[in-house]
Amino acid sequence: MIKTRGYAAHSGDQPLQPFNFERRTPGPGDVQIDILYCGVCHSDLHTARNEWNNTLFPSVPGHEIVGRVAAVGNAVEKFAVGDIVGVGCIIDSCQHCGSCAEGLEQYCENGFVGTYNGHSMGGGENTYGGYANNIVVRQEFVLKVPHTENLAAVAPLLCAGITTYSPLRHWKVGPGQKVGVVGLGGLGHLGVKIARAMGAEVVLITTSPAKVADGQRLGAEGAIISTDAEQMAAARGSLDFILNTVAAPHNLDALLALLKRDGTMTLVGAPSEPHPSPDVFSLIFKRRSLAGSLIGGIQETQEMLDFCAEHGIVSDIEMIPIQQINEAYERMLKGDVRYRFVIDMDSLQGE
Template sequence: MFSCTGYAATAADARLGPITLERRDPGPDDVKIDILYCGVCHSDLHQARDEWHNTIFPCVPGHEIVGRVAQVGTSVTRFHTGDLVGVGCMVDSCRECKSCRDGYEQYCEQGFVATYNGEDRQGRGITFGGYSRAIVVDQSFVLKVPETLDPAAVAPLLCAGITTYSPLRHWKVGPGQRVGIVGLGGLGHMGVKFARAFGAEVVLFTTSASKVADGLRLGAHEVVLSKDADAMAREHGRFDFILDAVAANHDINAYLELLKRDGTLVQVGAPETPLPVSVFSLLMKRRSFSGSLIGGIPETQEMLDFCGKHDITADIEMIRMDQIEDAYARMLKSDVKYRFVIDMATMPATA
């Protein structure tokens, strides 16, 4: 075992602060990573404050991790000391079910092991995430990061990026299609970038007039204010595919009505309460309403390679580790463009 400093919530109502973690020494298949940057996901806040009622304290959040390989186990062949690597939302799965064998570990039939607040399959306790100086991960769940990209801006790709990339790829979004992206936040801004890079005609839907210019800058061909009933009516039946990245309660039927016959709306934002769906919105034009969860390891590596070739990263705001509570407060007000990333050089040397 070795000790390193992390930042943890010790209770749902406690501010995050420094803690000394005990990490396992690298086994034969493990990679030890010195963490450089960690993105801040809204799920970090949910988990730290026990809003999903499943948090095990102390909780060290963080599943958008980029760092350098510090040590490799004796059986590791894919990584070497000094490599730039990433770790996303998963650090293990059963590896035996059909989903795992097909490269869709996120749908593991026994449940994947989350990077933090997950139960280690080898009986080594609860996992601690990327708000820390170092992490040890099985090589099968470590990803190669292109050296050509800004490593800090890569970090959010490990969650926000793959969450939007995966459904766009699965539903074969590309040239000749009119694609809607609902919401311009951490997920939505990556959805706009990817849909544009895939060659689709991209329309951003937002409730905020202040986001029109930014939506166009990020790659949208058009921005529609969803509060404008006339503007929404003009879009009825015009879309092949819509990616909904809104995590707040909203009228999903308003967007289902925008789909063409056989069009698909995929939900990746996760509202706290169920969204009422009018069945007639689906029946009348054989529309589909679906969902998608992050992405498997092969697809996440594919995404990183694609981003390296096309120079795609997240728009970020860098923060110090001791600014995390302020970042959470701002995130609740949507006051970030578009993802906070923690500079781990600011982590205290000791708790």
């Protein structure tokens, strides 16, 4: 076993605190990784505070991991000691169902194993995530990091990046399309960058006029203030696709009205309480679609990393030491981050 230091929540109403635990000794197909950076996702907060009522305590969050390979099993062929690699939201799946066969491990029909708060395949032990100094992962779920600079800003791509890339790719966003991105947070700011890099005309949809200038800096060519009835009315039927990144319950009908005939709005934000049900007439009269999307498979995540490296896309981040994680959660709830916290795991050295 490998001794590991990290931070964990021990109940939903307690702050995260230092936590010592053990990882498995690498098997023949395993990769042992020294974690350099880990992004802070809203899902981390939901899980640490048991807001989805499914947390296995103690919980070590973190699934936006960039690190350096420290050891490999004797059957590992894809990676070598010293490689810079990434680990996202999934560390195992059944590998034999229809979805896994198509490279869609996130939809594994037997249930994928989450990087944290998941049961290992065939076992009952809790998985511990990236708020730690190391991790051991099967080589099939480790990703090559093609970026050579600003590795801390690459970390959020392992969740926020693939969460926005996958639906944009699946619904074939590209040149000649007008795409709305709802919300300019950890997900939305990457959605703007990636949709623009795909060649679409991007429109930011936000409740905050103060975010318009930043949306334009990131690549949005226009903006709609969703609380302004005149702007919303003027934009009706103007968008081919909407990527909705907001993780709080809100009225979907007003946004659906912005779509053209046959347009789709895809939800990627995961609120702790449901959205109000949309009016069916918002859908049937223009043959609009309301869809959802969950992260991405391993092959697509590698494709996303390569695409972002090619186009110079990384997350806008604020680096923090692990000792500030509880403060970061509170700031995240207030939207006080531009646009993703990333933990420098070197800060664990003093624990």
